[in-house]
Amino acid sequence: MTSGRPPTLDDVARAAGVHKATASRALNPATRHQVSARTAYRVSLEATRLGYVPNTLARGLRTSRTAAVGVLIPDLTNPLFPPIVRGIQDRLEQHGYTALLVNTDGDEARERAEFNALRSRRVEGFIVATARRHHPLLELAVRERIPFVTVNRSTELPTVPAVLGDDADGVAQAVAHLRALDHTRLAHLAGPQTLSTGYVRMRAFRAAAPGAAVVECASYTEAAGYDAARLLFERHPHTTAVLAGNDLIALGTLRAIEDLGRCCPADVSVVGFNDMPFADRFRPPLTTVHVPHHLMGVQAAQLLLDHLRAAAPSWSILLPARLVVRGSTARRRPGPT
Amino acid sequence: MTSGRPPTLDDVARAAGVHKATASRALNPATRHQVSARTAYRVSLEATRLGYVPNTLARGLRTSRTAAVGVLIPDLTNPLFPPIVRGIQDRLEQHGYTALLVNTDGDEARERAEFNALRSRRVEGFIVATARRHHPLLELAVRERIPFVTVNRSTELPTVPAVLGDDADGVAQAVAHLRALDHTRLAHLAGPQTLSTGYVRMRAFRAAAPGAAVVECASYTEAAGYDAARLLFERHPHTTAVLAGNDLIALGTLRAIEDLGRCCPADVSVVGFNDMPFADRFRPPLTTVHVPHHLMGVQAAQLLLDHLRAAAPSWSILLPARLVVRGSTARRRPGPT
DNA sequence: CTGAAAGCGCTTACAG
DNA sequence: CTGAAAGCGCTTACAG
Numbered sequence: 001m002t003s004g005r006p007p008t009l010d011d012v013a014r015a016a017g018v019h020k021a022t023a024s025r026a027l028n029p030a031t032r033h034q035v036s037a038r039t040a041y042r043v044s045l046e047a048t049r050l051g052y053v054p055n056t057l058a059r060g061l062r063t064s065r066t067a068a069v070g071v072l073i074p075d076l077t078n079p080l081f082p083p084i085v086r087g088i089q090d091r092l093e094q095h096g097y098t099a100l101l102v103n104t105d106g107d108e109a110r111e112r113a114e115f116n117a118l119r120s121r122r123v124e125g126f127i128v129a130t131a132r133r134h135h136p137l138l139e140l141a142v143r144e145r146i147p148f149v150t151v152n153r154s155t156e157l158p159t160v161p162a163v164l165g166d167d168a169d170g171v172a173q174a175v176a177h178l179r180a181l182d183h184t185r186l187a188h189l190a191g192p193q194t195l196s197t198g199y200v201r202m203r204a205f206r207a208a209a210p211g212a213a214v215v216e217c218a219s220y221t222e223a224a225g226y227d228a229a230r231l232l233f234e235r236h237p238h239t240t241a242v243l244a245g246n247d248l249i250a251l252g253t254l255r256a257i258e259d260l261g262r263c264c265p266a267d268v269s270v271v272g273f274n275d276m277p278f279a280d281r282f283r284p285p286l287t288t289v290h291v292p293h294h295l296m297g298v299q300a301a302q303l304l305l306d307h308l309r310a311a312a313p314s315w316s317i318l319l320p321a322r323l324v325v326r327g328s329t330a331r332r333r334p335g336p337t
Numbered sequence: 338m339t340s341g342r343p344p345t346l347d348d349v350a351r352a353a354g355v356h357k358a359t360a361s362r363a364l365n366p367a368t369r370h371q372v373s374a375r376t377a378y379r380v381s382l383e384a385t386r387l388g389y390v391p392n393t394l395a396r397g398l399r400t401s402r403t404a405a406v407g408v409l410i411p412d413l414t415n416p417l418f419p420p421i422v423r424g425i426q427d428r429l430e431q432h433g434y435t436a437l438l439v440n441t442d443g444d445e446a447r448e449r450a451e452f453n454a455l456r457s458r459r460v461e462g463f464i465v466a467t468a469r470r471h472h473p474l475l476e477l478a479v480r481e482r483i484p485f486v487t488v489n490r491s492t493e494l495p496t497v498p499a500v501l502g503d504d505a506d507g508v509a510q511a512v513a514h515l516r517a518l519d520h521t522r523l524a525h526l527a528g529p530q531t532l533s534t535g536y537v538r539m540r541a542f543r544a545a546a547p548g549a550a551v552v553e554c555a556s557y558t559e560a561a562g563y564d565a566a567r568l569l570f571e572r573h574p575h576t577t578a579v580l581a582g583n584d585l586i587a588l589g590t591l592r593a594i595e596d597l598g599r600c601c602p603a604d605v606s607v608v609g610f611n612d613m614p615f616a617d618r619f620r621p622p623l624t625t626v627h628v629p630h631h632l633m634g635v636q637a638a639q640l641l642l643d644h645l646r647a648a649a650p651s652w653s654i655l656l657p658a659r660l661v662v663r664g665s666t667a668r669r670r671p672g673p674t
Numbered sequence: 675c676t677g678a679a680a681g682c683g684c685t686t687a688c689a690g
Numbered sequence: 691c692t693g694a695a696a697g698c699g700c701t702t703a704c705a706g
Binding site: 345346347357358361362365368391392393394395396398399400 | 682685686
């Protein structure tokens with residue numbers, strides 16, 4: 001029954017008594033009409049009988065369309081990325097495409113190596129979640145006219161389509177919320193300024209709260225958030241409200257607050273960014289800016305797909321952000337301060 | 338500078354003044370020694386100068402080795418899977434392999450379609466995290482001698498290598514912990530019995546706590562955990578300790594306890610399973626059985642790789658589970674019961 | 675409507 | 691050490 005190698009188109013053709021070119025046309029929905037109904041039927045029958053699975057590599061070699069795209073993310077275990085990736089996969093799959101996913105861990109050399117590995121698999125384009133504001137590899141990609149879009153983060157090259165959350169608006173909502181709770185001594189624990197998210201959120205914060213304290217975190221991690229928060233409370237002990245660069249930084253901030261013998265939200269309010277999965281189950285439940293990550297992935301995939309079909313100039317997409325108020329923010333306690 | 342199509346091996350060969358067969362040998366580390374040092378150097382030089390990226394599809398077509406494996410998971414946004422996938426990717430990458438990842442959402446038809454799509458890309462084998470105890474598709478894969486291993490869950494076919502956590506031991510530890518806290522009215526909210534994890538944990542619970550209440554959840558989700566917990570407390574209101582089938586079921590249980598006006602851990606202790614990311618940040622911090630998911634992925638990838646190299650009969654791997662005690666379990670309150 | 679032929683970009687026995 | 695040739699499994703103008 002099962003021979004050593006999987007059946008080829010030629011095997012199917014022979015079994016159906018036709019030439020492999022005819023079998024090819026019969027099996028491809030786009031060319032089926034070029035073939036008599038009877039032939040199409042016989043070929044399909046033999047194909048299923050033999051368990052024929054077309055060889056995508058061979059087709060790709062011939063047509064130079066692989067129906068694969070590369071997806072670059074920093075780290076899949078960062079809770080931000082699974083929903084984005086899932087959105088990408090869902091939309092790609094609808095179009096018969098496959099995502100080839102790689103982690104870069106923020107390492108430039110590794111990113112370059114992975115990028116080339118993906119090119120050697122002849123992906124038709126890239127979805128990039130690792131963009132930095134200045135990004136030599138992406139400059140190269142632009143020069144070589146390699147189709148790509150960025151997601152969540154952008155790069156400071158013109159003409160690169162991006163799918164982003166409306167970070168500036170999210171920050172404005174967060175600051176307005178804290179103001180409405182009577183907080184006057186605000187601070188921002190900013191994400192890395194090499195990343196567009198860190199930069200945009202910080203600028204929006206400065207615009208909304210001129211003169212307020214800002215400390216930059218070394219990375220978007222709980223540990224970096226903890227360190228930055230310690231520094232912040234050392235320098236500005238009377239801070240009563242913190243806008244964190246993202247939810248992981250917020251988690252680090254919560255730990256720092258606890259270690260300092262203070263309490264969130266009684267003494268200090270904390271707002272995160274992203275609304276990561278299970279943020280509502282934390283202690284305290286995290287007030288945070290929700291960004292529609294799954295949708296972001298879907299839109300990024302769609303944008304790339306559009307780009308691949310028509311070489312037409314593409315646009316960027318800004319998705320709405322929305323403050324979600326939970327337990328980590330409270331009215332400022334009227335006190336001696 | 339940049340022509341329309343990417344440079345081929347023949348372009349490089351011509352630029353270096355040799356035949357493409359020679360260029361091929363020069364560029365492949367395994368055959369470089371068949372070529373003079375001078376030629377090897379010249380070819381490499383031209384390759385980098387032209388920005389040559391070998392076409393993996395063409396190579397794969399010729400050698401029938403694609404250096405790709407398919408990975409089947411239920412849903413990437415389930416927090417259990419990112420660490421496993423990351424482990425798989427890390428080990429695969431070390432060997433120059435790539436993972437092709439697909440989500441099945443527990444849908445059998447979809448799984449079959451994805452499976453065939455992956456076969457059409459000529460993956461060399463599969464890592465399956467979607468295994469059910471009875472699994473027609475995997476039976477087919479065994480019959481057709483398609484190399485695969487299962488991870489986290491197993492299937493009831495002999496000869497299929499699996500990488501699993503030691504669930505039975507994890508359950509034993511959890512029950513011992515609850516007993517040590519004086520709990521006598523234990524209950525288990527079991528995972529689906531169609532899955533090896535649900536089945537094995539339930540059997541281990543029955544063995545450790547004969548006669549104790551067991552309710553099966555419809556799925557490994559928070560919602561199903563909530564429903565099952567409501568049912569449990571209706572039937573067995575005096576339950577003081579619950580072992581949940583996994584952490585998501587535990588989260589549903591916590592919500593049910595709250596809705597019933599009771600308190601965890603004061604009234605009811607809850608133990609989860611898996612130690613999902615940020616389980617320590619929940620309210621209350623979740624006592625749970627830690628399973629080394631990243632390592633699990635690494636081992637699964639290694640096992641498949643071994644399998645691909647030597648057709649030798651392979652083995653299974655059982656990784657240690659370890660109870661992590663946090664805030665959701667406490668000594669039973671001496672009361673009127 | 676169908677077949678014969680060429681070719682996508684590689685690798686690898688086979689000669690020399 | 692190097693080259694010429696065949697072939698992996700498809701698709702697609704080109705004839706008929």
